[in-house]
Amino acid sequence: MSPEQTPAGLVIAVDGPAASGKGTLARRLSAHYGLPYLDTGLLYRMVARAMLDAGHDIRDADAAARLVSTFEESAFAEDTLRGREIGEAASVVAAMPAVRSGLIARQRQFAAQAGGAVLDGRDIGTVICPQAQAKLFVTATPEVRAARRHKELAGRGEAATFEGILADIRRRDARDSGRSDAPLKAADDAVILDTSALTVEEAAAAAIAIVEHRRTAR
Numbered sequence: 629m630s631p632e633q634t635p636a637g638l639v640i641a642v643d644g645p646a647a648s649g650k651g652t653l654a655r656r657l658s659a660h661y662g663l664p665y666l667d668t669g670l671l672y673r674m675v676a677r678a679m680l681d682a683g684h685d686i687r688d689a690d691a692a693a694r695l696v697s698t699f700e701e702s703a704f705a706e707d708t709l710r711g712r713e714i715g716e717a718a719s720v721v722a723a724m725p726a727v728r729s730g731l732i733a734r735q736r737q738f739a740a741q742a743g744g745a746v747l748d749g750r751d752i753g754t755v756i757c758p759q760a761q762a763k764l765f766v767t768a769t770p771e772v773r774a775a776r777r778h779k780e781l782a783g784r785g786e787a788a789t790f791e792g793i794l795a796d797i798r799r800r801d802a803r804d805s806g807r808s809d810a811p812l813k814a815a816d817d818a819v820i821l822d823t824s825a826l827t828v829e830e831a832a833a834a835a836i837a838i839v840e841h842r843r844t845a846r
């Protein structure tokens with residue numbers, strides 16, 4: 629697909645729970661519109677990785693607050709961030725207000741690039757880019773998300789049962805939705821896209837249609 633002409637400053641916010649397919653859709657939107665893409669979950673995963681590598685207790689909010697202002701994104705290979713343990717640890721540090729506020733500037737700078745950007749996460753449409761022209765909230769049933777994550781982890785050679793992953797997903801949903809600072813929720817002006825019964829191609833077509841509708845409605 630050839631990148632389309634992008635109007636100045638098209639910012640697309642893609643939020644949703646773990647393994648909802650938001651990363652895949654955000655990458656597809658980025659390719660379609662020729663916009664740079666930021667997976668903001670990786671930033672929380674980097675803080676978690678830095679905490680574990682330094683030998684800190686993952687619940688040590690003071691240590692996390694220090695690390696968030698000093699860590700270098702280039703110090704982490706993406707492959708070391710995608711595992712199950714890091715996803716879990718990321719959702720613990722992501723509930724800490726000092727970690728969230730420490731990551732805001734990097735995310736907003738990325739979104740402010742000329743031409744715009746696609747960002748995915750949990751609070752892009754609500755906190756990071758409330759002015760985004762297009763906001764999607766991507767979701768799917770816990771069982772469908774667990775099946776997708778199971779397949780993804782198996783592809784990485786990580787052995788895990790479907791039931792164990794489903795329990796992870798439910799715990800992470802509860803933690804991400806229940807935290808007081810920037811909880812996971814759809815922005816009032818987000819369009820909800822349930823991908824439970826959609827193939828990647830169908831979901832990508834639906835996501836592009838939602839963005840097109842928002843662009844032309846401006």
Ligand code: CDP
Pocket residue numbers: 645646647648651668669670672673715718719720722723748749750751752800804
């Ligand atoms: O891929 P998956 O959805 O499992 O995880 P992720 O998007 O990499 O995010 C990992 C964790 O970081 C989530 O469970 C959230 O707790 C946190 N996160 C967040 O709080 N805000 C964001 N914008 C992105 C991630």
